[in-house]
Amino acid sequence: MEQFEKDNHKRILAVQHAFGPPGSPLQSPGRILYGEGYLMKQGRKKWEQKVFFLFNDILVYGSILVKGSWYKKQKIVPLEDVKVEDMEDSEKYQHQWLICTPRKSFFVSAFSLDEKKNWMGHINSCKQELLQAGNRQPGSIYAPSWIPDNAAQKCMRCFAIFTATNRRHHCRKCGFVVCNQCSKQKGVINNIHPKKQKRICKKCHQKSRDEVTSDKRGVRVGRNSYEDEEGEESSDDEEMQGDIPSSWLDTQMGTWLLGDV
Incomplete structure (x- = not known):
């Protein structure tokens, strides 16, 4: 031994x-x-x-x-x-x-x-x-897997075609590939980073607002025991x-x- x-x-x-x-x-x-x-x-x-x-x-x-x-x-x-x-x-x-x-x-x-x-x-x-x-x-809380850039030719929210000017972005909450117009909102995702706002799509932003309205306690905080990986x-x-x-x-x-x- x-x-x-x-x-x-x-x-x-x-x-x-x-x-x-x-x-x-x-x-x-x-x-x-x-x-x-x-x-x-x-x-x-x-x-x-x-x-x-x-x-x-x-x-x-x-x-x-x-x-x-x-x-x-x-x-x-x-x-x-x-x-x-x-x-x-x-x-x-x-x-x-x-x-x-x-x-x-x-x-x-x-x-x-x-x-x-x-x-x-x-x-x-x-x-x-x-x-x-x-x-x-x-x-018990896991981040979504990101959809690869090359798997989406259109925004997965508004279906606008991606171009050199209409660039791809990722919603940090659902992992969807979205355009800038559909991901202008930011929000705190507790299991990813409880003290920093991340880019989220408009649907996840609205869902978060609905959750806060229905539950005054907000989203449960997850553990943050290892370093963040931005992108x-x-x-x-x-x-x-x-x-x-x-x-x-x-x-x-x-x-x-x-x-x-």
Whole structure:
């Protein structure tokens, strides 16, 4: 067990150093790094390859600068706030599923069906063990997944055609692609950012007003335990899915394998 703890400490420290000074510290008592790998993540404009790390209490992901050694734009999500949903394959991407969190929900794609099953299974297993320990409560509020820009040629509210001047915007509350005229309103979305107003479409704005009128207490406040992600980050890395499988901690002895759940 002592050797396992040393190996685990070394692995976590390597991940922490890979994100450099801008990243948050990852060392924490009792934290175990269970797996890591590269997945395609759907952004606002395109799919991009990202690196993901699964710990026994958090999910960490970021953009790739140098594969295997240098990453940026670290995102940390408490595991109790993560929900995974199976999705059907698309024409371009296979082995997809949806990762839902209170502040951002997005589609990811693995390079094989086994890879997808392992990621979903390990996330669910780690989350279940975390909740059974009794010191965490599962999340209940999740952000909508954004509709990709290229999936909407018209505003999804007024149906005006998008042009070079009539640009696309996203409603932070429903994830729809809307025009500027239909998204001039702003509102506080508690599970995304309780202290900052975000762009929302006219329908969500009216719905929020109706909710406040019917319930003087307003919308319930969600947890805000990880950093906000305003929009989708840009990246020069357009590399498609590779043939490197994710690695998993198979036993407490510290063996890393592509294991089945």
